[in-house]
Amino acid sequence: MNRIYVFSSTGTSLQIANDISENLENTEIISIPRLMKQKYWTISGETIGFVFPCFYGTMPKLVAQFITGAETIDTAYTYCVATAGGDPGYSLKHLKEALITRGSDLHYGRKIVIASNYMNGWYYNLIQPKKEILEQKVNNAREKCHEIAKDITLSVKMIEKANFLNYLLPQVISPSRYIRDTRAWDSEFTVAENCNSCGICAKACPVDNITIKEGKPTFARNCQRCMSCIQFCPESAFLIEGKPMNKPKYIHPSLKVSDMISFNS
Ligand SMILES: Cc1cc2nc3c(=O)[nH]c(=O)nc-3n(C[C@H](O)[C@H](O)[C@H](O)COP(=O)(O)O)c2cc1C
Secondary structure, three states: OEEEEEOOOOOHHHHHHHHHHHOOOOEEEEEHHHHOOOOOOOEEOOEEEEEEEOEOOEOOHHHHHHHHHOOOEEOOEEEEEEEEOOOOOOHHHHHHHHHHHOOOOOOEEEEEEOOOOOOOOOOHHHHOOOHHHHHHHHHHHHHHHHHHHHHHHOOOOEEOOOOHHHHHHHHHHOHHHHHOOHHHHHHHEEEOOOOOOOOHHHHHOOOOOEEEEOOEEEEOOOOOOOOHHHHHOOOOOEEEOOEEOOOOOOOOOOOOHHHHHHHHO
């Protein structure tokens, strides 16, 4: 069995995994946060893929914990597709290093850029692709996934070059975000009066960090800052550091909020 381990909040990485698996036989797609809800997990398969978003120029801390916490990592061929809004920076490089420390390796790595879901960025509205551009990027990504699947079948060894500037820039723009303990990130989140207590944020949170108490979300200090809660809030009721997040929402156009909830929970 080929396995693709995925971390995805707004669907880009999940759809990339879907597109790769369409062209690979016997492929199972597994949600990383869902697997990590178990006390123990192993990472194994005839081939192993990792598909995840770049967070702050590197792989998300959750993915790093997934690698370090695995009981065993067992495969002959490992690949990764890192998705991003601009460029995945050092995501592939850091994943390779993490795998090497576990006695494994990364043999093949590609980058796919579709759109940014990082709503907190001041530049978010400026870089959101228009509908036609988004469609074009989605189609290009699908074609790239066919190519990637062929390469995997042939066990091609090649990793796209890490981009130092795209690693450095997010650290410079948001140093506190990178340095601070990720679990406390949710202390910056509040909800406005218009929260209608629907509970979608709690259902969508991949790490079960949100509980609805007295009709309002409360946070358990285990936030990954993946933006699911904020992106999927139908009332745009979330604020970060007091700033309203009533901006245009992003979810991969082939997926719905309910798909993401069922994939991660
Ligand atoms: C906390 C956070 C940090 C991010 N940092 C970067 C970054 O440094 N560079 C970049 O190009 N995109 C960055 N992004 C954008 C995501 O990598 C991109 O939208 C990704 O494709 C989302 O994948 P998903 O839809 O599978 O969750 C960031 C997103 C989040 C939520």
